[in-house]
Every structure is written in structure tokens, then in C-alpha cells.
Amino acid sequence: MSRGKLRSVEVFDVTKTFSNGLEAIGGISLSVGCGEVYGLLGLNGAGKSTVIKMLATLLRPTSGGIRIFGLDTMECCPAEIKRRIGVVPQENNLDTHLDVRQNLAFHCRYAGLAKKDYAPKVEEWLALFGLEGKAAERVMRLSGGTKRKAMLAKAFLTAPELLILDEPSAGLDPGVRALFWDKVEEFRSNGGTVFLSTHYLEEAERLCDRIGILHGGRLVAEGTVNELTRWAGLETAERNGVEAAFRRAVGTCP
């Protein structure tokens, strides 16, 4: 169920073929309304990260078009789009030469924020994700889960309007995952839009207004949890509706 008429994300018949001939995305179309949480499910290699990277302007579609807040990612300056989005890629991209606090601070500085604006936010998000004790540690020495927490904190820091998250809670312990879910819901209630890919069906069912199932580079099913449950042949009140829809779509579980 989309909220409002303004579309945050519009994807028009997008394909992506890499230089080695691999067709990662074979033509997908979707749209995400303002204030909506859209989840993309799929097996490994389905093309989820490729879709994420195209939305984040890191990759260019081979054909088709993508608009973020009405701005065409191919025609207009991607800088304007990047100003309004927060991205958590699948692989951590923290600066290994810096410590955690510096990573967050420089992320804000690259976005043009002044120190008086970002410094308190950095400390706030470090505390929220329990990173105060690790703030002065070099990234190279951190565990995978701690790095992931730092990545999540970074995404929220610049107050984006759209969060683009690629398997955001991978590697997080259950407590931090629950905290992250709370933050996403808080972000949505403040009018933010979220586009995320995930392997966790529970995460998709809890957070997402609509879910798309990607298989072999194509969107094979899409809808709300109830719509997907009915599509899978179950009653809407039944649990594991999304799992059943996923099984029907791709033949197995994520």
C-alpha cells in the first residue's frame, strides 16, 4: 500500500548487461511511493545488488530508465540524487585508514555538513548502535558485525529522504537487528522512504509495505504481504505467506 502520490523510486523496463555478456537484470519495472518501505527478495545471484547499485547511481542501466524523486539518474546530475539518499551496500565500504568516528565524520563532511551540525549527530548515532567504545578503533580491527553497525549509522547521518539498503541486517545480532528495525520504522513514520533487499523473510514481512521477488534478473511477483499470501494460494491470515510466495516464485527458500 503506497502512501501519497509522489513516487520516490521509479524503474522503467530496466535491463543491465555487464561487459562480459552477463545479463544481470532482464527488464524490471517497479515504483516506490513516498514514505513506503519496499523490500526486494531473491536468491543469491538474482540481481538484487545490481538493482540496488543502479538506484544508488553506482551502475548505469543498459536500457530503460530510473527516476529518484523525479530525477533521471542517467540525464541529470547524480549529485542531486546522492544528496537525498543514504546507501548501505552489501559489502562494507568503511575507510580502513580511519577509525569509526572519523569514518562517520568524514561521511558527513563529504556531504557538505558543517562540524557544528554533524558532530553531535555522530555521537548520537555512535551511542544508538552501541559504538562508543569502538569509536576510536581503526576499522581494520573491528568485527564484521561492528563494521555493519557503523555502516548503518552512516546511512542515517545525513538525514536522507530515501534509504537504499542491501541486506542491511546481515551479520547483526538479534538485539541490534531489532534496534535497526525500530530505526527504519521511525524513519518511515517521519516520511522517509526505504528500498531494501534482504534474505530474511521475517524482516521483509515486518518492515515492508510491498515486496518484490526477483528471480533470474526478473521481477516474478510483487505486492503486499496479503497479496503475495493470496497469490501463493493461502489465506491472508496465515503465517509464512511470504515464504510460500517465495517458494512458488523461485521454487525454494532464500
Place this chain on the structure above:
Amino acid sequence: MPLKFLLALLHRNAAADLAAFRLTAVRMLVQPAVYLFVFGYVVGGMLPAQSGGYAGIMAPGIVAISVVTGPFVIIGGGVISGYYFRTMEEWLLAPVSLRTVLTAKVLGGTCYGLAGGAVVVVLVWAILGIAPQKIGYMVLTASAGALLFSLFTIVVLLIPETPDKGQEVFSFLMMPMTFFGCTFYSYDMLGAPFNYLALLLPTTYIAEGLRAAYHPDSPHMEAGMVLAGLSLAAAVLIPLADWAFRRRFRDFTW
């Protein structure tokens, strides 16, 4: 916004270097000091005295070597760690244009080349007792040299498939540039055909420009020729670096 990003990236480079201070100190101080002591002080003392002595001939060349190799450390380090640790994504996701990221990288490399050169100028004075006589001309030549080799680093690292291969190409190309590019001897010492071959190397113009700044009364390449050589190198490297950067990062498939 671009200026804020540029300043942030320069600050980041300094912060990263501070974190690896011991390595930085070895690179900037110890290596050129050893060259100056062995070739300038010891070997130079054994050779018959000419105008300025051998030390006076090779010292500007050592400054030139620091100027041209400095950019590789910061640009190469950033690109290579950007490849393996995906740090490059952080800069590509900043809300600035691709050309701004390139400019920031080149500016960072230029600053490092100049900083390395400045350290060696002090070492030359401390170990050999030689100081430049035309400081303005020295700064101009060194700045042009650092800029050109920042662009050169970008081209060499980004055209091959991975930056590791680029690093090998860089080492392969730097060796002849260093030893045949008039760094350990002056241009007027070369006869045919080596004097013609030396004109193909940008290091020749940088070393001769610095030699003229140190010893304006000793034989050296004319300023007009230095300017022409550096301008030609710039005319080739600027569009090539821009093309290589856009080719590699407009569609970020690393």
C-alpha cells in the same frame, strides 16, 4: 559543495597518513636522505668538482623523484584500497560530480608530491648545504610535476583491469623515467641518441626545471623548453585521466 568535498578529502588524506605515521616518515624522510647521503655526499665527494659539483647536479633530481613519486602513494593507495575494501564507493556516493572526485584525487596527489619535494629540499640543505636560488621557479616546476604525475598515476592505475596490474605498470614505467629522465645527471651531459630519448620523458623537464632553480648559472634546459615539455604532457594526460576515471567509475563494476 565541491570545495567542501575537496577540503574534506585532503583532510582525510592527512588523517590517514597520520595514522600510519611511521611508514610515512620512512617514505618521506629516510629514503631520500639515504639517496642524498650516498650519491650526493659520498659519491659526489669522490668526483672531480664541476660547477656545483656532482652533488649540485643530482640534488635537484632527488627533489624531482620525490615530487613525481609522492602522488602515487596517496592516489595509488586510495585506488588500491578502494578496490579491495570498496572504499571508492564511499567517495562515489558523495553528493558531488565524478569530475569533483577526480579533481580531489589529483589535488591530493599534487599536495603529496609537493610535500615530499619540500621535505627533500630541506634534506638537501641539511645534508649537502645546497639551497635553491629561484624559489618561485622551483615551486612552479614542482607543482607542475606533482600535478602531471598525479594525472599519470590515475591513468596507469585505472586503465588496466585491476589496480594491482596498474601498480606493476607504474613501477615498470617509473624505472626508465627515473634513470633516463635526467634525475641523476643533467641534460647537457647526454649525447645522441640519449638526449633525444630523454625529451620523451616528463621527468626530464621537471628535473631540469628544478636544476635551473637551484643553479641558474649552470648549464640547464631553457625555461621555454621546460614549459613546452610540461604543457605537452599536460595536454595528453588531462583528457586521458578524465577519460580513464569516467570509464572506470561512471559504471562502477569493480
